[in-house]
Amino acid sequence: ARTAAVIPAAGRGVRLGPGAPKALRALGGTPMLVHAVRAMAASRAVSLVVVVAPPDGAAEVRALLDDHPLTGHDRAEVLVVPGGETRQESVRLGLAALPADITTVLVHDAARPLVPVDTVDAVITAVREGAPAVVPALPLADTVKQVEPRTGAAAGEPELVTGTPERSLLRAVQTPQGFDRRTLDAAHEKFAALEGEGATDDAGMVERLGAPVVLVPGHEEAFKVTRPLDLVLAEAVLARRRA
Numbered sequence: 081a082r083t084a085a086v087i088p089a090a091g092r093g094v095r096l097g098p099g100a101p102k103a104l105r106a107l108g109g110t111p112m113l114v115h116a117v118r119a120m121a122a123s124r125a126v127s128l129v130v131v132v133a134p135p136d137g138a139a140e141v142r143a144l145l146d147d148h149p150l151t152g153h154d155r156a157e158v159l160v161v162p163g164g165e166t167r168q169e170s171v172r173l174g175l176a177a178l179p180a181d182i183t184t185v186l187v188h189d190a191a192r193p194l195v196p197v198d199t200v201d202a203v204i205t206a207v208r209e210g211a212p213a214v215v216p217a218l219p220l221a222d223t224v225k226q227v228e229p230r231t232g233a234a235a236g237e238p239e240l241v242t243g244t245p246e247r248s249l250l251r252a253v254q255t256p257q258g259f260d261r262r263t264l265d266a267a268h269e270k271f272a273a274l275e276g277e278g279a280t281d282d283a284g285m286v287e288r289l290g291a292p293v294v295l296v297p298g299h300e301e302a303f304k305v306t307r308p309l310d311l312v313l314a315e316a317v318l319a320r321r322r323a
């Protein structure tokens with residue numbers, strides 16, 4: 081019964097603006113991906129980390145990780161595989177690289193480099209206690225509006241609101257999401273053909289299988305680096321940790 085973490089890191093980071101692929105951008109002088117790998121390896125339960133690199137960047141990512149070896153109690157084996165066009169495809173390629181003895185899998189965005197180890201461990205514990213899918217989540221700060229699907233011509237125009245879901249019943253989900261390995265494999269096999277834009281959330285695929293998904297408390301520092309302001313916040317969090 082071993083636990084592995086798959087880290088999808090194959091995205092370009094379009095919303096972050098021009099520059100290197102997002103996972104390779106520096107945070108406190110160290111690539112975001114290296115922070116994410118360390119965050120997974122920091123859990124004593126995680127013995128293998130599979131990094132899913134940009135499709136044409138596996139050799140570069142391998143070299144980068146070799147330049148930043150894991151140390152001390154953060155030791156884990158690190159594999160690098162090339163990713164795909166969508167996050168869903170990248171995760172599927174990462175799962176395909178797992179050895180047979182892995183029974184619990186975490187899927188963790190490279191773009192969430194600062195997740196605390198306590199959050200990682202809480203997810204693993206809930207899976208080991210029998211939940212097939214476990215997701216760290218937080219209540220929303222903002223009220224959310226539903227709108228009509230966007231048509232091309234409507235871009236830039238005011239949008240018509242169709243509803244306001246009750247905020248207290250909504251949760252914003254983070255990673256690492258944790259899974260019984262066979263359940264996640266089954267979900268990715270079943271929905272591989274439906275890739276299209278691809279699922280942005282692995283637990284959502286497990287829901288479509290009909291298996292239960294449960295939430296555990298997430299953490300503010302597990303936020304996703306998506307837009308330029310998120311980099312400012314990430315640098316500030318790192319500086320506070322180092323102080």
Ligand code: CTP
Binds near residue numbers: 095190192304305
């Ligand atoms: N990801 C991936 N393969 C893809 C697309 C995304 O492995 N084809 C990964 C990203 O590298 C990231 C995670 O999925 O770690 C979450 O995706 P997101 O935050 O959307 O990152 P990007 O897709 O890189 O960013 P953007 O959508 O702004 O281009």
Ligand code: MG
Binds near residue numbers: 091
């Ligand atoms: Mg994306």
